Amino acid sequence: MYIDFVKEAGMKYVTWWDGSNHLERYFRDMLSQIQNNRPEMNAKGITNQYLDNWVSSLTERADIQAEKGVFAWGVFVARKPFEGEL
DSSP states (O other): OHHHHHHHTTOEEEEEEEOGGGHHHHHHHHHHHHHHHHHHHHHTTOOHHHHHHHHHHHHHHHHHHHHHOOOOOEEEEEEOOOTTOO
16 A cells, blocks of 8 residues: 555655664653753753653553564655656
8 A cells, every 4th residue: 555655656666674673772761861961851841740641651561572573663764756757
């Protein structure tokens, strides 16, 4: 479906870059950022309840990704076609 959208936009599909293997680390790094910057976040108006919910969600996602690898993300690479190409 996404490749069809790329083509409908007048672009030429090149490839899909799969970054899924980075997700567990990303979730764990976000947890570290919250832990290291919580006072600054609180000072900017972010409540502890919000941060606690975020920590819970990120922890669950990191654990699920480590165990099952079910989350995925990546980037579609496309380019503007040369004249007469598609």
